[in-house]
Amino acid sequence: MQRRQLLKNIAGASTCIGASSLLMSVPFAVNAKIVNKNQIDPLANIKTSFADALKDNPSLLGLKNTANNFAHQQLTIEGKLPKDLTGVFYRNGPAKYEQGNQRYSHQFEGDGMINSFTFANGNIVHQGKFVETTKFVQEQQQNKFLYSGPLSDIKNSRKVTQADTVNTANINVIPVDDEIWALWESGSATALDATTLATKRRVNLGANSQYGDKLKGLAFSAHPKIEANGDIWNFGLSLSGHVALYQLSSKGLMKNVGIINARYRGKMLHDFLITHKHILLILPSLTSQADRSHSNLKLFASIEYDSKQPMRVLVIDKQTLTLKKQYELDAGFAFHFGNAWEENDGTIHFDASINDNFKVMDELSEIMSGTAKNLDQNSPHTALFTLKPNGGTTKVVVDGDSEFPRVYDHLVGQRNKTLYTLSHTQSQFWRDTVCCLNMDSGKKDTFIYGDEFIAEEHIIISNTAKEGDGYLLGTALHIPSKRTCLNIFSANNLKGGPICRAWLPYHLPLGLHGNFKAS
Amino acid sequence: MKTLFIAIMTTSMLLTSTHALANNVTFIIDDIKSDQGKVYVQLFQGEKNYQANNAYLSSIAIAKKGQITITFNNLEDNDYGIRYFHDENDNSAMETNLFGMPIEGYGYSNSAKANYGPVEYQAIKFQVADAAVTNRSTINY
Numbered sequence: 285m286q287r288r289q290l291l292k293n294i295a296g297a298s299t300c301i302g303a304s305s306l307l308m309s310v311p312f313a314v315n316a317k318i319v320n321k322n323q324i325d326p327l328a329n330i331k332t333s334f335a336d337a338l339k340d341n342p343s344l345l346g347l348k349n350t351a352n353n354f355a356h357q358q359l360t361i362e363g364k365l366p367k368d369l370t371g372v373f374y375r376n377g378p379a380k381y382e383q384g385n386q387r388y389s390h391q392f393e394g395d396g397m398i399n400s401f402t403f404a405n406g407n408i409v410h411q412g413k414f415v416e417t418t419k420f421v422q423e424q425q426q427n428k429f430l431y432s433g434p435l436s437d438i439k440n441s442r443k444v445t446q447a448d449t450v451n452t453a454n455i456n457v458i459p460v461d462d463e464i465w466a467l468w469e470s471g472s473a474t475a476l477d478a479t480t481l482a483t484k485r486r487v488n489l490g491a492n493s494q495y496g497d498k499l500k501g502l503a504f505s506a507h508p509k510i511e512a513n514g515d516i517w518n519f520g521l522s523l524s525g526h527v528a529l530y531q532l533s534s535k536g537l538m539k540n541v542g543i544i545n546a547r548y549r550g551k552m553l554h555d556f557l558i559t560h561k562h563i564l565l566i567l568p569s570l571t572s573q574a575d576r577s578h579s580n581l582k583l584f585a586s587i588e589y590d591s592k593q594p595m596r597v598l599v600i601d602k603q604t605l606t607l608k609k610q611y612e613l614d615a616g617f618a619f620h621f622g623n624a625w626e627e628n629d630g631t632i633h634f635d636a637s638i639n640d641n642f643k644v645m646d647e648l649s650e651i652m653s654g655t656a657k658n659l660d661q662n663s664p665h666t667a668l669f670t671l672k673p674n675g676g677t678t679k680v681v682v683d684g685d686s687e688f689p690r691v692y693d694h695l696v697g698q699r700n701k702t703l704y705t706l707s708h709t710q711s712q713f714w715r716d717t718v719c720c721l722n723m724d725s726g727k728k729d730t731f732i733y734g735d736e737f738i739a740e741e742h743i744i745i746s747n748t749a750k751e752g753d754g755y756l757l758g759t760a761l762h763i764p765s766k767r768t769c770l771n772i773f774s775a776n777n778l779k780g781g782p783i784c785r786a787w788l789p790y791h792l793p794l795g796l797h798g799n800f801k802a803s
Numbered sequence: 804m805k806t807l808f809i810a811i812m813t814t815s816m817l818l819t820s821t822h823a824l825a826n827n828v829t830f831i832i833d834d835i836k837s838d839q840g841k842v843y844v845q846l847f848q849g850e851k852n853y854q855a856n857n858a859y860l861s862s863i864a865i866a867k868k869g870q871i872t873i874t875f876n877n878l879e880d881n882d883y884g885i886r887y888f889h890d891e892n893d894n895s896a897m898e899t900n901l902f903g904m905p906i907e908g909y910g911y912s913n914s915a916k917a918n919y920g921p922v923e924y925q926a927i928k929f930q931v932a933d934a935a936v937t938n939r940s941t942i943n944y
């Protein structure tokens with residue numbers, strides 16, 4: 285079966301199978317329950333299948349449904365906790381995958397949970413709380429899914445009148461002024477209390493600005509770029525193929541908004557980049573079938589990878605928010621980019637964790653039923669691109685796989701010499717290695733956790749504006765002991781291993797992205 | 804002659820009013836969130852007119868928190884659909900965000916709701932034929 289076809293079959297299953305089962309269930313009333321369980325509701329099958337798979341494969345632990353919030357819990361520290369590391373490390377990711385007897389068919393559909401690790405007084409204290417989106421609150425009250433997601437089909441779904449109706453706030457979290465914002469990519473940000481993690485409101489991007497309510501409900505993507513001066517840059521994709529561009533102050537006040545008609549049909553755009561002068565929208569080689577409202581295809585299943593469609597780079601002026609130049613690159617798909625910077629002559633450099641297919645979307649669906657075979661085969665790799673003022677481009681592929689690229693905060697949009705990523709070494713399934721790539725020498729400084737661990741995104745924390753200073757910080761799930769640990773490395777010596785490791789007595793759901801708010 | 808004219812007029816009025824009583828539409832909107840501004844209501848006859856944005860009748864009601872009722876009288880036998888919005892800031896236009904999505908309350912007859920796309924006429928239409936009709940809708944904000 286073609287992988288693209290797989291997603292479509294999952295999305296269409298309830299209508300196809302539903303009709304025939306209905307006919308069967310009348311004369312064979314005794315079998316109704318079995319028919320119901322095995323055929324009518326694919327989401328119930330996914331739940332059963334995952335539970336079975338988990339028995340044989342304990343590494344699926346991190347994708348178990350999370351039922352409740354996590355209360356405050358002090359971590360057990362091994363090694364020496366650096367004294368200059370104070371603040372809060374926030375992480376976000378899907379955690380609520382199941383309601384009743386149903387389990388979502390894609391990892392990205394799970395409701396978001398914020399996990400915070402507070403570093404103070406020589407201790408680290410964790411807490412975890414679900415983002416109380418309107419969707420989450422309604423579904424929790426009824427203990428069932430009420431809305432069809434981008435892939436899962438919920439029978440008698442309530443109507444999705446706007447994207448925020450199904451906002452799960454599950455991708456990233458950034459500190460903004462004295463709040464934190466939980467980010468999704470198809471709708472509004474959600475503001476939370478930075479201390480209690482209590483949900484405060486859906487962010488109205490234009491509030492207290494000249495834009496008023498004009499930005500209400502617009503998509504605010506999950507990978508904002510925060511410049512050294514504190515300005516927050518971001519974009520939001522409309523399904524029409526238009527992209528809104530935002531410049532906000534560090535306090536979250538909207539300063540400037542522009543709209544570009546990117547004529548992008550891919551319907552999914554996850555990340556972007558800035559240089560000191562420009563915004564780069566890098567449009568992967570995705571396209572989509574006919575307008576979703578006129579077909580039964582779910583959003584995720586309607587997106588196709590087209591190897592004949594070049595990736596496009598739109599270079600947008602940061603002052604005027606207007607399109608200045610376009611480049612075409614080899615076909616490709618990337619969720620994430622590390623950084624971009626620009627030379628005096630206008631030459632632009634950027635990196636991408638790139639792939640020549642979109643199979644990851646199917647794998648993140650298969651993984652929900654515990655049926656994915658391996659995840660390393662299609663893992664992306666780092667590619668370094670150069671865009672020349674004369675229109676020419678170059679691409680250099682770095683050996684080995686890589687994802688979750690990060691650079692020093694003070695270098696966002698400026699020349700970076702180091703790039704921190706995750707990759708696979710011993711494990712065919714999960715990422716188990718952290719790596720620092722020196723972009724000048726090509727040398728790598730790596731630490732292999734090994735296949736007993738699942739390493740998550742690692743971020744750089746530094747009190748200085750000098751690459752190599754500070755720490756690399758990230759969570760990892762230790763499979764045999766079913767616990768999550770926090771790992772602190774010297775940023776310039778990953779191979780030396782963590783200088784400090786702090787353990788929770790239990791595991792957390794595997795998450796996506798996070799950031800640190802120093803204090 | 805004058806008497807006759809009055810007689811004819813009276814008869815025709817009677818006939819008209821009898822017919823009008825039968826073909827009245829009472830449209831009830833629930834969950835209006837404030838007394839601010841007005842509610843603009845448009846009645847469309849048939850799918851073509853709906854798509855062409857060509858209203859058969861329009862009505863403007865003063866907004867009232869909770870429920871308001873609008874009536875359309877004396878309609879021809881046909882199918883109809885209703886669309887409305889709550890012009891809370893009283894600027895005579897439905898406010899939309901920069902992507903064109905409504906940011907003021909709106910709704911449709913049959914309480915039809917958009918679902919990952921626009922609302923089709925089929926979802927909002929109702930028949931009017933020789934009987935009074937009541938149709939309800941809950942506003943979406």
Ligand SMILES: [Fe+2]
Pocket residue numbers: 455506507554619620796797
């Ligand atoms: Fe991401």
